[in-house]
Amino acid sequence: MTQQTIRKVVIAGGGTAGWTAAAALARQLGPLLDITLVESEDIGTVGVGESTIPTARTFNALLGIDEAAFMRATQATFKLGISFENWGEIGDRYIHSFGQVGKSTWMGGFHHFWMQAQAQGFGGDLGDYCLELKAAEGDRFFTGENGPLNYAYHLDAGLYGQFLRRMAEADGAKRVEGKIASVRQSAADGAIEALVMESGQAVEGDLFIDCTGFRGLLIEQTLKAGYEDWDHWLPTNSALAVQTRSTEPAKPYTRAIAHHAGWRWKIPLQHRVGNGLVYCNEFMSDDEALALLQSEIEGETLIPPRLIRYRTGRRRKTWDKNVVALGLSSGFVEPLESTSIHLIMVGVTRLMQLFPFGGISQAAVDRYNRLADDELEKIRDFIILHYKATERTDSPFWDRVREMQIPDSLAQRIELFRESAQVYQAPGELFQVDSWLQVLLGQRVQPESFHAMGRLMPPQQLKQALDDLKRNIAATVSRLPQHQAFLDAYCAPPVSKSA
Helix, strand or coil: CCCCCCCEEEEECCHHHHHHHHHHHHHHHHHHCEEEEEECCCCCCCCCCCECCCHHHHHHHHCCCCHHHHHHHHCCEEECEEEEECCCCCCCEEEEECCCCCCCCCCCCHHHHHHHHHHCCCCCCHHHHCHHHHHHHCCECCCCCCCCCCCEEECCHHHHHHHHHHHHHHCCCEEEECCEEEEEECCCCCCEEEEEECCCCEEECCEEEECCHHHCHHHHHHCCCCEEECCCCCCCCEEEEEEECCCCCCCCCEEEEEECCEEEEEEECCCCEEEEEEECCCCCCHHHHHHHHHHHCCCCECCCCEEEECCCEEECCCEECCEEECHHHHEECCCCCCCHHHHHHHHHHHHHHCCCCCCCCHHHHHHHHHHHHHHHHHHHHHHHHHHHCCCCCCCHHHHHHHHCCCCHHHHHHHHHHHHHCCCCCCCCCCCCHHHHHHHHHHCCCCCCCCCHHHHHCCHHHHHHHHHHHHHHHHHHHHHCCEHHHHHHHHCCCCCCCCC
């Protein structure tokens, strides 16, 4: 390792992004690196990213995190999916679950069998064939050895950052308190050499990770990497967030409830509920948004509502020179499908895989940026689908998104599904076939035809197979405990052993 030229890693900014990076690098590459995180207690973080997807479990396992301890520390609850309300049309509700729908074959997805059954007058709801969806509807949950459910978490982002900080510091990461006054760059190539603090201290590094949020202090304000706006596809640009006291048992899913200029979220934690209203301020004023949010929330308000402005889009370069942007500094596609924390986790994982120990190579930078761009574009398309695939005609906002031009990549997917019920997961794509299927059908995109493989089975045999599958799922759900009861037992403090 004497040839190593990249050793000092400096992380600008704390919060979920900064401490996720510090904890992962310290845990996985600690002996090879000198890791310093710079943050100021006077600078707040957005801190409302309270919902995750199942990849968070993989990441936590990579770091060797004990799940029950993590959940106690972050006041987390379990999440089986998202309940979308009023999206296809006012009064509609469907669940995008994290589960597998039915049993597919090499020739085609399960939904083709189900559509054949529908054509013959039986089969029931597609959701009857998804364990996670039925468990979510019944507020039931279980995990453990051979646990049957695929799940994620709702968590307190602030507490998660503190949890990761304790981990990172225990593994050798150092923290510098204070505000960054200026950034020192190399006269030769413009790469960053040091962060100069208000105290006068210079924090020098070989590689810098920008976790300074929307302002992008290093990647944009210093290196001018550029920003690609996506507001013509994702026009929401404002959010109000507020916390309330719980008034009911925690449900194992997020609620995303559409309104006339956007949507609102409800996320149950152990100790409170996270609420927010997402909107486009071209169609709704801040005062109107606040009034709507306050009229819809339940329970005592614990903090004043907080206004957050954002621009949907991405940095033109996620990695530029010796700076890697992580979290909000790299871009934002709005919180609808809870992808923000995932993108932080996958960003630092990708960095560890491509870490430039022997010096920064343009080929590695290009590879990192290509992977980041490709994943974000596919996530973008999936989120645009929720807006485009609507039949709402009740407001100018929904008229705009229903009629807007969309990326060709998404238009081709929708057309393929409309014509033949074909759904696919592209290489490197986050969202699986079952996710696309649940949203497409949940928002009234009806196929004109489907694969005929279901006709290879006699109708009675097909009906028997579907009935058996439905019955097995219902039986499994009936044996699961209620989510709140399981959560209380699972997250109870460990009993100390007496001497």
